[in-house]
Amino acid sequence: xxxxxxxxxxxxxxxxxxxxxxxxxxxxxxxxxxxxxxxxxxxxxxxxxxxxxxxxxxxxxxxxxxxxxxxxxxxxxxxxxxxxxxxxxxxxxxxxxxxxxxxxxxxxxxxxxxxxxxxxxxxxxxxxxxxxxxxxxxxxxxxxxxxxxxxxxxxxxxxxxxxxxxxxxxxxxxxxxxxxxxxxxxxxxxxxxxxxxxxxxxxxxxxxxxxxxxxxxxxxxxxxxxxxxxxxxxxxxxxxxxxxxxxxxxxxxxxxxxxxxxxxxxxxxxxxxxxxxxxxxxxxxxxxxxxxxxxxxxxxxxxxxxxxxxxxxxxxxxxxxxxxxxxxxxxxxxxxxxxx
Amino acid sequence: xxxxxxxxxxxxxxxxxxxxxxxxxxxxxxxxxxxxxxxxxxxxxxxxxxxxxxxxxxxxxxxxxxxxxxxxxxxxxxxxxxxxxxxxxxxxxxxxxxxxxxxxxxxxxxxxxxxxxxxxxxxxxxxxxxxxxxxxxxxxxxxxxxxxxxxxxxxxxxxxxxxxxxxxxxxxxxxxxxxxxxxxxxxxxxxxxxxxxxxxxxxxxxxxxxxxxxxxxxxxxxxxxxxxxxxxxxxxxxxxxxxxxxxxxxxxxxxxxxxxxxxxxxxxxxxxxxxxxxxxxxxxxxxxxxxxxxxxxxxxxxxxxxxxxxxxxxxxxxxxxxxxxxxxxxxxxxxxxxxx
DNA sequence: ACAGAACGAGACAGCGATGACACTAGCACT
DNA sequence: AGTGCTAGTGTCATCGCTGTCTCGTTCTGT
Numbered sequence: 001x002x003x004x005x006x007x008x009x010x011x012x013x014x015x016x017x018x019x020x021x022x023x024x025x026x027x028x029x030x031x032x033x034x035x036x037x038x039x040x041x042x043x044x045x046x047x048x049x050x051x052x053x054x055x056x057x058x059x060x061x062x063x064x065x066x067x068x069x070x071x072x073x074x075x076x077x078x079x080x081x082x083x084x085x086x087x088x089x090x091x092x093x094x095x096x097x098x099x100x101x102x103x104x105x106x107x108x109x110x111x112x113x114x115x116x117x118x119x120x121x122x123x124x125x126x127x128x129x130x131x132x133x134x135x136x137x138x139x140x141x142x143x144x145x146x147x148x149x150x151x152x153x154x155x156x157x158x159x160x161x162x163x164x165x166x167x168x169x170x171x172x173x174x175x176x177x178x179x180x181x182x183x184x185x186x187x188x189x190x191x192x193x194x195x196x197x198x199x200x201x202x203x204x205x206x207x208x209x210x211x212x213x214x215x216x217x218x219x220x221x222x223x224x225x226x227x228x229x230x231x232x233x234x235x236x237x238x239x240x241x242x243x244x245x246x247x248x249x250x251x252x253x254x255x256x257x258x259x260x261x262x263x264x265x266x267x268x269x270x271x272x273x274x275x276x277x278x279x280x281x282x283x284x285x286x287x288x289x290x291x292x293x294x295x296x297x298x299x300x301x302x303x304x305x306x307x308x309x310x311x312x313x314x315x316x317x318x319x320x321x322x323x324x325x326x327x328x329x330x331x332x333x334x335x336x337x338x339x340x
Numbered sequence: 341x342x343x344x345x346x347x348x349x350x351x352x353x354x355x356x357x358x359x360x361x362x363x364x365x366x367x368x369x370x371x372x373x374x375x376x377x378x379x380x381x382x383x384x385x386x387x388x389x390x391x392x393x394x395x396x397x398x399x400x401x402x403x404x405x406x407x408x409x410x411x412x413x414x415x416x417x418x419x420x421x422x423x424x425x426x427x428x429x430x431x432x433x434x435x436x437x438x439x440x441x442x443x444x445x446x447x448x449x450x451x452x453x454x455x456x457x458x459x460x461x462x463x464x465x466x467x468x469x470x471x472x473x474x475x476x477x478x479x480x481x482x483x484x485x486x487x488x489x490x491x492x493x494x495x496x497x498x499x500x501x502x503x504x505x506x507x508x509x510x511x512x513x514x515x516x517x518x519x520x521x522x523x524x525x526x527x528x529x530x531x532x533x534x535x536x537x538x539x540x541x542x543x544x545x546x547x548x549x550x551x552x553x554x555x556x557x558x559x560x561x562x563x564x565x566x567x568x569x570x571x572x573x574x575x576x577x578x579x580x581x582x583x584x585x586x587x588x589x590x591x592x593x594x595x596x597x598x599x600x601x602x603x604x605x606x607x608x609x610x611x612x613x614x615x616x617x618x619x620x621x622x623x624x625x626x627x628x629x630x631x632x633x634x635x636x637x638x639x640x641x642x643x644x645x646x647x648x649x650x651x652x653x654x655x656x657x658x659x660x661x662x663x664x665x666x667x668x669x670x671x672x673x674x675x676x677x678x679x680x
Numbered sequence: 681a682c683a684g685a686a687c688g689a690g691a692c693a694g695c696g697a698t699g700a701c702a703c704t705a706g707c708a709c710t
Numbered sequence: 711a712g713t714g715c716t717a718g719t720g721t722c723a724t725c726g727c728t729g730t731c732t733c734g735t736t737c738t739g740t
Contacts, residue, residue: 004482004483005483005484006403006483006484008695008696008697009696009697009698010696010697018719018720019719019720019721020696020697020698020720021697021698021699021719021720021721022718022719022720024697024698025698025718025719027697028698031718031719032716032717032718032719033717033718033719034717034718034719037718037719049479049480049483051455051458051459052459052696052697053399053459053461053695053696053697054459054460054461054697055395055398055399055460055461055696055697056399056695056696056697056698056725057696057697057698058395058697058725059393059395059396059399059695059696059697059698059725059726059727060696060697060698060699060724060725061697061698061699061725062699062725063346063725066460067439067460074425075421075422075424075425075428076421076422076425076633078418078618081415081416081421081424082415082416084415084421084440085414085415085416085442088415088440088441088442089442092441092442092453097439097441097456097457097460098439098440098441099407099437099438099439100424100428100438100439100440101428101432101437101438102425102428102429102432113432115391116437117437118391119391119392119393119394120394120395120406120407120437121393121394121395139389140389142344143344143345143346143389144345144346256618256619256622259619259622260621260622263622277618277619278418278596278617278618278619279596279599279617279618279619279622279623281600282596282599282600282603282619282623283619283622283623293416348725348726348727349726349727349728350726350727358689358690359689359690359691360690360726360727360728361689361690361691361727361728361729362688362689362690364726364727364728365688365689365728368728370728371688371689372686372687372688372689373688373689374687374688374689377688377689392726392727393725393726393727395726395727396695396725396726396727396728397726397727397728398695398727399695399696399697399725399726399727400694400695400726400727400728400729401695401727401728401729402695403695
């Protein structure tokens with residue numbers, strides 16, 4: 001088993017009878033090289049299976065990075081990986097490779113992987129911020145590594161960001177329920193202290209207020225307990241003396257939990273989820289949908305722009321949501337319930 | 341806005357009043373350095389926000405890569421990204437970063453991204469092979485970049501691989517249906533010419549044969565048409581003069597399509613899917629389940645081993661599947677059908 | 681007290697590539 | 711003939727870092 005070593009520019013140069021610089025020229029195509037020299041070089045390169053070393057190249061060229069890092073909570077969450085897919089596609093278009101790193105949604109994890117990625121000299125850092133504070137990246141930004149926050153704006157850090165119209169989405173969903181006659185509308189989410197949920201709850205309350213309904217703490221289940229299952233939260237809610245006639249689930253996990261909990265009920269409450277999910281149509285679940293892939297694409301595009309022009313103004317992008325009616329959100333309140 | 345440049349070893353050395361090599365020693369911890377020198381260096385490094393350049397480091401150290409590449413069809417497929425999640429976790433444990441690249445399941449895409457990744461000098465290449473032939477990577481393998489094939493073995497290439505017990509899984513599912521009294525069992529998949537499906541179909545036929553049932557081409561819908569929707573294929577199948585009493589769906593897409601197609605039927609056929617999916621329990625769909633995350637982990641572990649020891653024997657790993665009963669696969673054939 | 685080990689730190693080269701600059705040959709023009 | 715240009719190529723230094731070698735200092739044992 002011949003364990004050879006990888007050929008370098010010099011090996012190719014020697015075989016082709018030219019200088020290393022000329023081989024470099026052939027590959028970078030920035031300079032003129034005589035056609036037959038090109039041919040000699042190319043054939044030598046092919047014979048040696050030469051492949052330019054991008055690491056050495058970007059070192060020499062002074063940091064022109066070829067990779068971009070994406071810091072996400074975990075790859076198993078459909079929302080996250082759909083964003084990742086969008087990022088990957090957009091970056092591929094511009095010739096960048098994507099390094100993904102997961103944090104398990106922990107603050108230490110975030111700092112740790114950010115550190116690793118920066119040591120890898122990624123050209124930009126895309127992230128779904130977890131911690132309360134991303135100021136530890138401010139220095140890096142000044143050193144020329146742009147940071148793009150996705151889904152939640154970064155805290156204490158100058159960074160571009162791409163977020164959803166969370167308030168408007170929740171507002172619209174709540175209004176839709178109200179217009180069907182619902183007055184007792186629950187909002188359930190877990191975790192609740194993240195930016196997106198805070199925004200959505202605000203939209204939810206605003207919609208209630210606009211209809212003259214006082215928000216009722218009984219129907220706001222804003223949890224921050226990774227251990228508690230959404231399903232049991234919903235079950236618990238539905239055995240109270242006074243039950244809501246409609247539920248808004250703050251994210252897809254809670255929504256699926258709510259589906260599980262209410263599937264067998266004789267008169268299930270109306271249900272609207274936030275975030276679309278694969279089998280939502282099969283299950284007939286109405287949701288506040290949006291386009292996570294597009295979020296990723298936009299974020300990647302911002303990153304590419306920032307790498308080219310580090311000194312532009314930072315951009316805050318808000319992407320729209322839209323209510324997708326599939327049945328579960330259009331159920332009217334049960335008669336006995338609607339007249340309390 | 342002060343656009344500074346990133347500090348290097350030399351900058352730190354100058355500020356700390358030592359040589360660059362000593363700073364290097366402090367960071368690599370392979371050599372002895374006096375405690376107060378360490379402290380001086382560290383404080384200088386912190387002041388300059390120094391962060392060692394891993395690219396330069398691995399260049400100098402001669403290729404000791406810090407990244408591993410994963411070539412996948414597309415990030416949107418739940419199976420693929422779950423594998424990716426497993427890979428990422430395992431790699432993180434060993435200090436490698438993961439670069440993901442997608443091919444849109446095209447052969448050219450595969451070759452293109454493999455090229456990019458190899459130029460990035462990834463330490464290993466993990467891939468879900470698409471093409472008929474991965475021999476173009478043989479040279480790279482000899483040059484020291486191990487290749488690990490996932491889900492499907494590589495063709496014409498010495499590579500470790502991690503695959504599922506496809507035949508056994510399909511065999512078990514088919515036998516289970518037979519034992520409930522089914523005789524007319526359809527197998528639907530798209531695409532059909534990939535390794536996994538060929539194996540599964542083989543298992544399916546073997547099970548039929550073992551029960552003395554002749555395979556019937558009417559009930560094998562082996563498509564290779566990305567455009568045709570699984571749902572319509574199933575609908576079409578169910579309006580034939582003679583309908584099957586049970587369906588095996590070759591992958592999760594087909595399975596979800598089958599669910600859509602049969603949901604409203606008064607007497608739906610029994611249904612078993614291949615690959616588990618998020619809401620399968622809610623929908624009561626029996627599946628041949630397996631553990632894609634574990635596949636990713638195992639593949640990553642193999643990659644790490646190979647990077648450490650390039651000359652071991654190649655390993656072929658086969659991971660088990662298991663039949664998960666949730667109702668849809670346990671339906672007995674309709675009476676009028678079972679006695680034909 | 682002195683040889684030899686052990687420790688701590690610097691000088692230098694070089695990983696694989698490219699930017700800056702220099703140089704030659706050939707041609708067109710005055 | 712002399713000048714200026716261009717096309718095509720080579721030399722050298724260097725990107726940020728570390729392996730190897732070297733050297734001065736302190737410590738150890740007899």
